[in-house]
Amino acid sequence: MVRKIEFDEHILDNGLTCILHKNSKNPLINLTLGYKVGSKDELPGKKGIAHLFEHMMFQGSENISKTEHFTYIQKLGGNCNAFTMQDLTAYHETLPSNQIETALWLESDRMNSLNISEDNLSNQKQVVIEEKKQRYDNSPYGTALLNIYKNVFTDSPYESPVIGFEEDINSFSVDEAITFHNKYYSPQNAVLFLTGDFDDDKILKTIDAYFGNIKNKDNPDEVGKFSNRELKESKKIIVKDKITLPGLYMCYKIPEYGSFEEYTLEYLTTIISNSRSSRLYKKLVYEKNIVKSIYTAKMMLKHCGVLFFRSIVNDPKDMDYVEKSIYEELNSIAENGVSEEEFEKVKNEIEFQNVTNLFTLKSISLNNLINTLYFNDPDLINTKIDKFLEVKIDDIKKTVNDWLVKKNNFVMHYLPDKK
DSSP states (O other), X not given: OOOOOOOEEEEOTTSOEEEEEEOOSSSEEEEEEEESOOGGGOOTXXXXXXXXXXXXXXXXXXXXXXXXXXXXXXXTTOEEEEEEOSSOEEEEEEEEGGGHHHHHHHHHHHHHOOOOOHHHHHHHHHHHHHHHIIIIITSTTTTHHHHHHHHHSTTSTTSSOTTOOHHHHHHOOHHHHHHHHHHHSSGGGEEEEEEESOOTTTHHHHHHHHHTTOXXXXXXXXXXXXXXXXXXXXXXXXXXXSOSSOEEEEEEEEOOTTSHHHHHHHHHHHHHTSSTTSHHIIIIIIISOOEEEEEEEEEEOSSOEEEEEEEEESOGGGHHHHHHHHHHHHHHHHHHOOXXXXXXXXXXXXXXXXXXXXXXXXXXXXHHHHHHHHHSOTTHHHHHHHHHHTOOHHHHHHHHHHHTTTOOOEEEXXXXXXX
């Protein structure tokens, strides 16, 4: 029996939502501040701005000089970081609980005022462009995700990569940066998560002392719901890349985060390829010895998602066979379902993962971040395991038939560029 995680939710007068979870086992605190802005909110010609702004948030504010945010946290023995997704941007730090006011001060100062100078902006544009070159443009298979977004989420706000485009990044002006901060980095567009050891009687007054006087400026634009049930047509491309071994990607459109398929597909991915005892792993790695690796990833966003198979193949001549093997396993599950043994094994793994996923203060905060920003339901962290366990063995077969078999897909063959 997993202990229920209790929360208190409060909303400050300026609209800042605060989710508090007290845990006094260790004298530590995690503060996570999530903003409802990601790459899907970017305007045409300004792709990459949300991620660029994540970098700008470490360039100093009214009372904190450039990069000093890191210095403060590290000197206290803590750690901090940030990330940008399609639907949100988050900043988080974990540090000794007697330094809770330092974390509140650092985050409130850069929400209230940011040092958006031409020098800082120019510097961070170059940092982000270098990051793009390292992680995507010049990395083996680095363009795969970008191609998946472009071809699976075509004509939707998810089409562009979170890292953005170099031309767009270079076009971002100081005035546009100030407008972006005023619009999206405001109390009413943020949720603060505080997890760890704090004083119940004082914490709300302390939070209010740092964030309560921050005013909302512009109203953020709201991106409406969008979803395409299936790709309009199947597509297959060949990509020549500076790689040694060829790679196969097979992609399908799937429903959004929180849908029933989030739970059924978790079973499917493990059964079909994501463990050493999975069907495709045993066949292609152990028995045939023709692939180096194979796994299936499901990326479920607020409005829709993508499931893709990825395999690194030992020899280009086996690419078609690997692709055919994936189709055969999907068809087999669509027709015959999965075995009781396969189903029960994954079910046990999911229960175990549910416990380990909540071991740290940071993981509790980040789990709550998605649940609250997507569904306004922090208690989902307690009930989500029930949704996984409600899945019946025939639900997996139904999901494969509904979303994968005889559906349009996007396939990529990454081949070594021998030039």
